[in-house]
Amino acid sequence: MNTARSDFRAPQYDPALRGRVIALSILVLAVWKMSQLTEFDWIGLIHAFSDPAPRAFLLSFFPPAHSIVFLKLAILETWRTVAIATCGLFIAGLVGFPVAIVLTRVLSLSAIGKTIEASSWISRGMRGVLRSSMIFLRSVPELIWALLLVRVVGLGPTAGVLAIAITYSGMLGKVYAEIFESVDQAPILSLLNQGGSRLQSFAFGLLPQCSDELISYTVYRWECAVRSSVILGFVGAGGLGQQMDLSMKMFAGNEVCTLLLMFVILVSFADWMSKTLRKVWA
Amino acid sequence: MNPRIVAIFSLLMMVVASFASLDLNLSAFFEPDAMSSMGRFVSEFLHPDLQSVFLYKVFLASLETIAMSALSTLIAAFLGLLIAFKARGVRPLLNILRSVPELVWASLLLIAVGLGPFAGTLALALHTTGVLGRLYLEAIENQTEGPAFALSAAGASPAQVFFFARLPQALPQLVSYTVYRWENNIRAAAVLGVVGEGGLGQMLSFHLGLFQMNKAATVIAATLILVTLVDSVSDRIRRYLG
Amino acid sequence: MRVELQDLSAGLHQTQPILQHLSLKIQQGEQIALIGPSGAGKTTLLHVLGLALAPQSGCIRHDDRDYWALRSVTRHQARSRVMIAPQTPPLPPRQRVVTAVHAGRLAFMGFWASLRAWIAPGNLQDIQDVLAEFDLTDKLFERVDRLSGGERQRVGLARLAWSLADLWLVDEPLAALDPVRARQAMQVMTRMAKEREITLVASFHQVDLALEFFPRVIGLRDGSVFFDAAPQDIRHEDIVALFENEQG
Numbered sequence: 001m002n003t004a005r006s007d008f009r010a011p012q013y014d015p016a017l018r019g020r021v022i023a024l025s026i027l028v029l030a031v032w033k034m035s036q037l038t039e040f041d042w043i044g045l046i047h048a049f050s051d052p053a054p055r056a057f058l059l060s061f062f063p064p065a066h067s068i069v070f071l072k073l074a075i076l077e078t079w080r081t082v083a084i085a086t087c088g089l090f091i092a093g094l095v096g097f098p099v100a101i102v103l104t105r106v107l108s109l110s111a112i113g114k115t116i117e118a119s120s121w122i123s124r125g126m127r128g129v130l131r132s133s134m135i136f137l138r139s140v141p142e143l144i145w146a147l148l149l150v151r152v153v154g155l156g157p158t159a160g161v162l163a164i165a166i167t168y169s170g171m172l173g174k175v176y177a178e179i180f181e182s183v184d185q186a187p188i189l190s191l192l193n194q195g196g197s198r199l200q201s202f203a204f205g206l207l208p209q210c211s212d213e214l215i216s217y218t219v220y221r222w223e224c225a226v227r228s229s230v231i232l233g234f235v236g237a238g239g240l241g242q243q244m245d246l247s248m249k250m251f252a253g254n255e256v257c258t259l260l261l262m263f264v265i266l267v268s269f270a271d272w273m274s275k276t277l278r279k280v281w282a
Numbered sequence: 283m284n285p286r287i288v289a290i291f292s293l294l295m296m297v298v299a300s301f302a303s304l305d306l307n308l309s310a311f312f313e314p315d316a317m318s319s320m321g322r323f324v325s326e327f328l329h330p331d332l333q334s335v336f337l338y339k340v341f342l343a344s345l346e347t348i349a350m351s352a353l354s355t356l357i358a359a360f361l362g363l364l365i366a367f368k369a370r371g372v373r374p375l376l377n378i379l380r381s382v383p384e385l386v387w388a389s390l391l392l393i394a395v396g397l398g399p400f401a402g403t404l405a406l407a408l409h410t411t412g413v414l415g416r417l418y419l420e421a422i423e424n425q426t427e428g429p430a431f432a433l434s435a436a437g438a439s440p441a442q443v444f445f446f447a448r449l450p451q452a453l454p455q456l457v458s459y460t461v462y463r464w465e466n467n468i469r470a471a472a473v474l475g476v477v478g479e480g481g482l483g484q485m486l487s488f489h490l491g492l493f494q495m496n497k498a499a500t501v502i503a504a505t506l507i508l509v510t511l512v513d514s515v516s517d518r519i520r521r522y523l524g
Numbered sequence: 525m526r527v528e529l530q531d532l533s534a535g536l537h538q539t540q541p542i543l544q545h546l547s548l549k550i551q552q553g554e555q556i557a558l559i560g561p562s563g564a565g566k567t568t569l570l571h572v573l574g575l576a577l578a579p580q581s582g583c584i585r586h587d588d589r590d591y592w593a594l595r596s597v598t599r600h601q602a603r604s605r606v607m608i609a610p611q612t613p614p615l616p617p618r619q620r621v622v623t624a625v626h627a628g629r630l631a632f633m634g635f636w637a638s639l640r641a642w643i644a645p646g647n648l649q650d651i652q653d654v655l656a657e658f659d660l661t662d663k664l665f666e667r668v669d670r671l672s673g674g675e676r677q678r679v680g681l682a683r684l685a686w687s688l689a690d691l692w693l694v695d696e697p698l699a700a701l702d703p704v705r706a707r708q709a710m711q712v713m714t715r716m717a718k719e720r721e722i723t724l725v726a727s728f729h730q731v732d733l734a735l736e737f738f739p740r741v742i743g744l745r746d747g748s749v750f751f752d753a754a755p756q757d758i759r760h761e762d763i764v765a766l767f768e769n770e771q772g
Contacts, residue, residue, distance in 0.1 A: 020643060040353065083300035143473050256390070428614040438630035447616060
């Protein structure tokens with residue numbers, strides 16, 4: 001027998017209940033409305049599990065196409081995908097690296113002897129413009145650049161390389177600049193004060209401190225570029241993606257399967273390369 | 283020999299080989315024809331089409347894109363929870379789902395279900411399930427065992443342990459991941475439209491195909507605004523979660 | 525519930541079991557205090573009693589049944605009749621007190637009932653009454669991480685009181701409580717256990733409270749029973765010897 005019955009009458013309902021019911025209703029309503037907007041066919045989806053047609057489609061993937069002719073084609077396209085990514089990233093580096101150097105405030109000659117903020121308004125203005133351009137370049141998804149470029153330079157790897165170069169120069173420029181800024185400034189300043197040129201101070205003072213990080217980030221971006229390159233292929237920029245698109249349009253399930261496998265191998269290879277490179281460099 | 287030198291040398295070789303094996307005509311970009319087209323495009327770009335009829339269409343397309351991203355994220359969250367609960371032998375499936383890029387899923391599904399946002403939503407849902415499933419799994423595994431152990435030792439079933447111990451512990455982390463994926467999915471949804479999956483992407487591809495740069499500019503601007511909006515909302519939610 | 529241990533050794537590591545050849549008989553409705561230095565094996569013993577740790581040798585019987593020799597399903601069902609209240613209250617930080625206490629009866633709720641309890645907890649008045657026993661009257665809907673350490677420990681005890689187990693295994697229930705609250709909690713626990721004829725085994729670091737409230741005190745040292753007697757039969761020297769050379 002409870003000798004201590006609480007004299008605090010518990011509320012008849014849970015105060016959180018109202019909130020939860022409202023949240024649940026909103027959720028249901030949202031899902032319903034969104035299903036309408038996206039023409040989401042829930043019923044068709046459930047039926048698909050018992051429908052023979054989707055199963056036949058899946059089965060058409062096996063066995064993966066393995067004729068010598070096709071395998072040669074697949075390997076060639078895979079290499080071209082890597083090549084597109086490498087070229088694109090290389091150009092992006094050519095642009096991003098110098099821009100990052102310019103963006104590094106510590107190298108500003110006009111700031112020697114004064115605080116960093118006191119560098120001349122010209123150099124500050126120029127930095128602002130460069131920074132905004134980098135942000136703009138990397139905000140527009142590379143697919144959109146590719147769409148544009150395909151109409152300017154035609155189908156093929158050129159559009160892909162340029163699209164990657166444009167987007168990734170923005171990324172590399174910004175992150176390189178951040179890496180440069182995060183480095184210990186003392187060695188650089190001492191070189192500058194001795195009268196060394198900006199390039200010398202950069203090469204002997206700044207670069208050695210952060211080469212690990214630079215390599216690490218660049219390799220990571222190279223991996224991303226390889227993936228991007230596959231995606232860009234879908235809009236005509238060549239490589240594995242373009243071949244996948246073609247095979248899909250021809251309903252050649254077994255070819256698509258081989259290409260997907262090649263893609264998985266490619267991604268694993270890129271991953272391996274990046275790990276090895278980072279280990280070797282350190 | 284210094285391994286770094288070897289590495290640099292091999293990398294340079296790779297770059298050279300890459301350029302050599304593609305027949306790039308980068309100079310085509312700088313030819314007068316191309317330059318003047320680009321110039322024309324850029325000038326048209328700077329005068330986006332702002333007529334109300336067109337803006338309304340853009341607005342509808344934006345709604346479609348948001349719906350694609352949100353619905354796919356919700357579905358993925360639900361499936362991800364199921365998978366995180368099941369937990370065993372589920373990693374290979376998750377890896378397949380997340381390694382295949384959304385666009386590839388989308389193209390595959392196009393064949394299966396036809397053009398339109400349904401394929402895009404489904405593709406995003408599949409890919410995101412792979413991503414969220416793995417994140418959920420790790421988040422739940424990283425929680426302290428105490429509460430789950432106590433309930434299990436008191437005779438609760440695995441499902442009950444999940445709801446009353448594991449899930450509540452990991453919930454803030456799970457919500458944070460989910461909101462972060464929604465941010466990503468907005469970009470992905472916009473892009474998927476390009477292959478015919480509705481929303482802003484489809485509009486963009488359409489108008490670019492017709493070289494209507496001013497209309498394309500509006501669509502791109504709308505995309506950027508949408509992405510920024512979702513980014514800031516999601517940032518706020520994640521900061522609120524602490 | 526009756527429990528009997530025969531020559532039982534158990535521990536987390538295969539090679540060095542903490543408990544060594546322990547034999548013990550616990551009758552229905554008994555209230556036992558477990559005392560001893562850190563590392564003596566008090567927590568391990570509680571886990572063994574709670575069917576949460578399998579013996580490496582020897583056997584343990586609950587109501588004359590050796591659950592470790594039976595199917596795991598049967599064993600899991602038996603777990604609903606024993607409940608361990610760990611030293612650190614096992615409560616998810618953002619969970620509310622009402623849900624945390626509800627969780628004490630999960631083994632007796634089907635899947636849908638537990639889901640309903642998760643979304644919209646019922647039995648509010650009854651849970652309120654249990655909380656009132658532990659002086660937590662206005663904390664019904666409070667979040668666990670907004671409570672003090674002592675309050676959290678009492679919520680853990682409230683969950684125990686809410687459960688339908690007839691063997692209570694409490695690990696250092698008073699660690700976070702000040703002396704006044706500690707006595708109150710002790711009074712409530714022992715009274716409840718007596719009213720409901722629940723077998724209660726609790727481990728303590730505070731020897732005085734153990735001696736005051738429990739009719740049977742077991743001293744554990746290095747995994748073996750050092751003494752097992754009523755408080756009046758325990759001499760001061762025994763206690764000193766029990767804790768001799770205790771570190772920390």
